[in-house]
Amino acid sequence: QVQLVESGGGLVQAGGSLRLSCAASGRTFVTYTMGWFRQAPGKVREFVAAINWSGGITDYTDSVKGRFTISRDNAKNTMYLQMNSLKPEDTAVYSCAASTTPGWNTGFRSSGAYNRWGQGTQVTVSS
Numbered sequence: 001q002v003q004l005v006e007s008g009g010g011l012v013q014a015g016g017s018l019r020l021s022c023a024a025s026g027r028t029f030v031t032y033t034m035g036w037f038r039q040a041p042g043k044v045r046e047f048v049a050a051i052n053w054s055g056g057i058t059d060y061t062d063s064v065k066g067r068f069t070i071s072r073d074n075a076k077n078t079m080y081l082q083m084n085s086l087k088p089e090d091t092a093v094y095s096c097a098a099s100t101t102p103g104w105n106t107g108f109r110s111s112g113a114y115n116r117w118g119q120g121t122q123v124t125v126s127s
Contacts, residue, residue: 009121020081022096031098038092052104086125095120
């Protein structure tokens with residue numbers, strides 16, 4: 001079974017950077033598509049970014065394009081989210097997710113496409 005653990009969240013001033021990590025463990029299933037979601041207080045969970053198994057295909061929500069970069073290192077069983085030029089609007093709990101189903105499509109913008117989730121890490125951006 002695959003388990004995911006996020007790290008790297010914290011407090012940062014607007015304009016600063018953070019790098020989130022999502023460590024995956026599990027010997028039975030491959031983490032094919034992986035993604036990041038976030039949820040701010042009083043708001044629904046929203047898609048942030050996704051990456052396919054090879055890392056050659058990525059997808060971002062419009063609000064983070066040009067600022068965030070998703071990547072993965074399969075040798076380390078780890079996915080990353082590099083967040084630059086952070087804004088107060090980025091404040092949220094960030095969760096990583098993985099799908100054990102092979103393939104890639106835009107359906108991975110939906111949380112329902114994933115069947116493995118981490119506990120989340122808080123990112124707070126001060127103004």
